[in-house]
Amino acid sequence: MHKVLIVGEHDGKTLNPATAKCVTCASGIPDREITIVLLGADTAAVAAQAAAIAGVKTALRVDRPENEHPLAAIFAPQLAALAADYSHIFGPSTSFGKDLMPRVAALLGVPQVSDLMAVEGPYRFKRPTYAGNAIVTVEADPARKLMATVRVASFEAAPTGGNGAVESKTVTVALPSHTRYVGAKSGSTDRPDLQTAKRVVSGGRALGSAENFKMLFSLADKIGAAVGASRAAVDAGYAPNEMQVGQTGKIISPEIYIAIGISGAIQHLTGIKDARTIVAINKDGEAPIFEVADIGLVGDLFQIVPELERLVGG
């Protein structure tokens, strides 16, 4: 029996869909029992959501005031203490999980497998390297705990309909005071979340300015899409950092990805390879984006985008 602990990501109110994707990943391990742990100031609501994911046996609540903000230095010692009861510890490959999980692994003195994209056995996995240009199969030693982050774009979210138990757990470990949360700034909008959206409209440097980039918001709103951006567009200040898609930004798997004025640097392509359908609109017919696009249209985006917006509205 493999006991898998998944570190749930949440904002206190809503469980991040990345968590249900970790459950699907963990379900690939034969003969396993899945627990989701939730650290927070009050995890009642999110623990109920976690327990309702099909395949989850237990949602474990670790509530204490220090857990209000997800600081790795605060969470890691608690997770390291909890790890004693489990063979596998998974977290999502989001900025939350990427920050936290290696700190837990090092406290346990074990290696971490980053960005699991396929489970081939309880201790055998596939993961991408070199911006997704080389996929490696790695084997870990069953004598050690298996720590991993899950490349969420590689897995569908596990459905709800489960009936797991909710339990509270007190973890008595000393917590450091050297790290303090100050605040957050997010460009939160009514648009769908980029990481989980079914439709994504994304823009590159060819948009030319932050002002022009607004064209994409208008199109996105018309079709209920999230908005993404290439690194070049973010570096140029056309779009905020949280919109960046690619090797060092977000790795996404929407049903449709509409790349507008994006040439398709290899680092960008690694972020969209799992999209079901890629549409590329670019004035350069030789742009590498067309090598991965399912549907391509060569032309001037400043004419195409308004026309597209008009026609999809019909």
Added chain:
Amino acid sequence: MQKIIVAIKRVVDYNVRIRVKPDGSGVMLDGVKMSVNPFDEIALEEALRIKERGTNVEVVAVSIGVADTQQQLRTALAMGADRAILVQTDVPVEPLVAAQTFLAVAKKESPDLFFLGKQAIDDDANQTGQMLAAIWERPQATYASKVEISDGKALVTREVDAGLETIEVDLPAVVTVDLRLNEPRYVKLPDIMKAKKKPLDVTSLEALGVSAGLLLKTVKTEPPAQRQKGVMVKDVAELVDVLKKKGLI
């Protein structure tokens, strides 16, 4: 603030098109251009800017790798690091071993800040900084896009999925840097000449008391699945037609 250590990794240059060996044993590295990991350049640039703002800050570049890694450390010295340390080894070093090595260096050097890139563009692991912070028992501020130092503390703005987050950490601390923290300077020829005279010490894992060894076994390397080549449409009307037929809009 007296000393900043910056980790430098030798990686395949980001412009190189990676090819997997036909026998699945790894990627082709023979004759391939090697460079400083781009994130590490940003880390070094930030250390140099702090040095240039303050007084008497020593910037030390540290790397772990084969003898030729001296090239990347010379680049770091040319950019402005004061001295360099190479922990020379011919065996591949996993993030946990790298963290243990950096811990040994940190204990010897007692830096106020330990800067690293947020990830290396070869293994894309994104682990070493966090692991170092854990075993050093110090704060970590990952994915930094802004670093402000004052009174033994660092106020760090971090790029996170939801936007930007700010945390305050006591020094010494580990900071891993993101793309938009700064734009690294170009190295000028006179700096390259000057860098040749700067100290570059070579040591070993054994001398630092770190046991090398692979904890994870890579059994196969393969190219990614290729996407099928798609169709070209002639205008927006046709595009919308295709999308509607596929039920995508």
